[in-house]
Amino acid sequence: MPGEKDFIQSIEAHQKIIHKVCNLYMNTGQDKKDLFQEIILAAWKGYPRFKGDAQFSTWLYRVALNTAITFYRKEQRQVSTTAMPEQVLVPADDNQAEQDQLTAMYISINELSGIDKALVMLYMEDYSYAEIGEMMGITANNVAVKMNRIKIKLKESAKKYL
């Protein structure tokens, strides 16, 4: 199929973006796999209209976040928000304190709403507030206000798990 090779090459080069979104939005391995598959298909459907006026990574973020936020799970499995996501269940390394902090922050982010998770993810990628606003459909000021609230919330929440 025309463009398939280009598309696959681009995805392979940027698949860490998809992994990040899946790891942030889903807790179980099966859900992560399902979301990964959906993001690939959504990106493939939209690829013919990708004109290259934006960076591929920005476009892929947009597709991945839209797919994750509107992801439909048939069984609507209820996962406890305080459950330990698989991603943080890794053997403790030498730096136990750092590992604990990471785990606490991870659980705290996991408790956020889908929209707040998207904001955190784009913020961690060092996108400007204006760019985040453009991807989310809100103003840069609005992003700044929300991010301030989220940071305070995360700080408070992470204390509980330390």
Add this chain to the structure above:
Amino acid sequence: MELDEIKMLMKERLEEGIAGCPGTGLEASLRRKSNSVTSKIKRNIRLETIAFLLCAIAAVVCWFMYPSLVVRVFCTVTWVFCLVSGVYMYALYKKIVFYETVPGTVRDSLQQTIGIVTRFTRLYFGISVGLLPVIYIFGLIIGYLDISKQGLLLQFNWSKEMLYYGIAFITGWSAIIYFLSKWYIRKLYGNYLLQLKQQLKDIENG
């Protein structure tokens, strides 16, 4: 501990691959069936459109086979209904296809998905419940004409009990279809719609 202090480490951790997802050779993933809600609705629309097409063909065949006025009126109404519904379905289908290929903002995406699911569920409910009175009226007219044609009007049991039985049947059947449709739609998309609306509220409340 603040997010800024730990974000690099967090980013690295989140980038870790997912077990079972292909690192390379993604071709097979492109051939799989999507489970997204819009793809499911698209599949449903395709099936409904085939059903409408078959009904429209059946209506035309019956129109020519049975020269009775009632049957012809019934066939015409069915045919027009199928045509209007078919056009509506096609418009919804095109909208979904367009929406799937243009990744808008998260806010747009939420609004579009809510719009599509709401439109589809209303259509589904409307077809399931809205058609009942039409079917009852035509059923009664056809039944009446049938027994009058056979000269059985006087022999027919016109008792009050029969009338009560008829009303009870219509009411009972309508109630079953109404609640069954509502339950089914809520089970399929109810919770999902609530979640999407909550997310939209989150993004809109500054």
